[in-house]
Amino acid sequence: MSLPVTNLDDRKFQDLVDEAKRMIPQLCPEWTNHNLSDPGVALIELFAWMTEMTLFRLNQVPDTFYTRMLNLLGFEQFPASAARTELTFWLSGATSAGIEVPQGTEVTTLGTVGEPRVFTTMETVAAVQPVLVSALTSDGPDRYTNVWGSLSLGLENVTCFPRTPLTPGDAFYLGFEQSLKGNAIRLGIEATVEGIGVNPDRPPLVWEVWQGEGWVRASVPDLPGEGEVADSTGGLNRNGHVLLLIRSDHQPLTLGGVRAHWLRARLIEPAPGQAAYRASPQIRRVTAAAIGMTVEAEHSERIDDEFLGTSTGKPNQVFEVSRRPVLPRDGHEVLEVSTPLATTEWVEVNDFVDSGPNDLHYMWDSSTGKITFGPVIRYPDGSVRHHGTIPPEGARLRLTSYRTGGGALGNVGVGTLTGMRSAIPYVSGVSNLVPATGGVDAETVENAKRRGPQSVRAGGRAVTVSDFERLAGEADSRVARVRCLAPEQPGDPVRLFVVPHVKQRAEMLVLDDFALPDDMIARIAGYLDERRVLGSTIEIGTPYYQGVTVASLLTAQPGRPASLVRDRAQRALYDYINPITGGSDRHGWAFDTDLNSANIFQVLEAVEGVEKVDEVLFFEYDLRNHERMGFGKELVKLAPDSLFLSTNHHVVVQ
Structure with missing residues (x-):
């Protein structure tokens, strides 16, 4: 061969x-x-x-020669990026405030194949004991009734949703004295069985928190431990508790003349097949306690005080760190060169083009972990120039600190990060209630060979629409797709719509999965700011995700189980109408491409076990309020700044 x-x-x-x-x-x-x-x-x-x-x-x-030529042109392969998730540290009991999980706390996987994955907390988080100061009910926009007196004394029941008949949008508000950001809160509920008509395991209400610009969902996961559930009240219908995770920022807001940090339970439109309330739940008393702290963590491990070796005094010296890949620097990485006379700190640079003979510069390759010192170049006129100082012979080289990790191995599932490397007082355990996402391996040579000529041709400048899209992808390896829209009028900003990588099954995708982390936005903005045309402005955001539900009627081939055919058809729909892996080329649903029934007929007819497709209809779906809108149609238009995100497909097999 x-x-x-x-x-x-x-x-x-x-x-x-x-x-x-x-x-x-x-x-x-x-x-x-x-x-x-x-x-x-x-x-x-x-x-x-x-x-x-x-x-x-x-x-x-060979590939090595090709990549070396690209390196001479200033082109480098993307390093690995680290997966991130949220770790919840559970307290041993409801305690007073002041318990902290410090930045840099390490948590590992247990029982996984290969080496354990180590995740490190990104910031310090402290437990805040919640203090309830107000309670309101609302029967419409800007209409509030203060029920704090009844609730605090516990002398009479409070009707959570006051309108009759019950109307989606009515809400029950709880106001707190302090921000509960990063805390897991357990609400103790004393209730009476009045909210009849609903399925206790699936009530049509959501808990939300005010984060400064809008209401976002306060997650209600299952509690760690055997036999425990996150909501034992059956939809505020019986005595029990509700666990809320306040992940996003928690800002104060004035409602009904009271300024507080608010949580609310909001009544929503029941989904198809979901039972609705026939009467409002009634509550006699509410208590609140912090039982955990949630903080963001990344797949990384910090290596401290590593000895690299001894200098030979020659140019072009190369040293390697013991662990790789190396993650982007966070300011704690210092290379120290020690001689008997002094210890100096050296500075990392991207290249040695502007380095002079007295500059203490070095280069650091994140993928290979190699640290390189400057060369000596002989120029055509016969002169010799040192590009960067060479460490003296016998000098000892030491790295004070660096972070290693990253790659697709860090995309671990829910509940896999449970091992604490060091004990924390009053903390009984840790778990990740959401999967880790964003871990991407270092760029392959094959992809670099495709991207390299484009980068060299454009000279690293953002001029055309395709330049902005390409450079935004270069700025952060977590970017899956980018759409750029040119300004419509002089002075308008260049609009970038970014789709992040989401390592999640297609049928499990929700709107919040496509939110852009703040550090990703900052990295893309900083990268493009250095390369944009003078006078141009850039606006970075996410596409508008148009929810769509497919209702289809199929006929199965004789002898094929209807449940199996239905599962395959639904999976095909979720895979096809997908922002990242959808479309005819499986590279993500194309911008400016409408959804029509003819394409869905073809997708469903190709499903194994389907004899014929009898009917296909589309329904637009409100992803934020989780409700279907309008009537069925055979064509759904897509705006230039939008992408389809499918949900709640309904397939009937006969």
């Missing part, structure tokens, strides 16, 4: 001849005879043959 051949330039003999002939009218208009007998055409064919031989030999170069 022959070795694979690299196609750096896939033009063949005839392609080169045709390209040269197309240039004749522009460069030599007086040349009109293009027949094969013409001497000029013979010369074109001769040089095309020689060029084809050159391209053939160029295609034999």
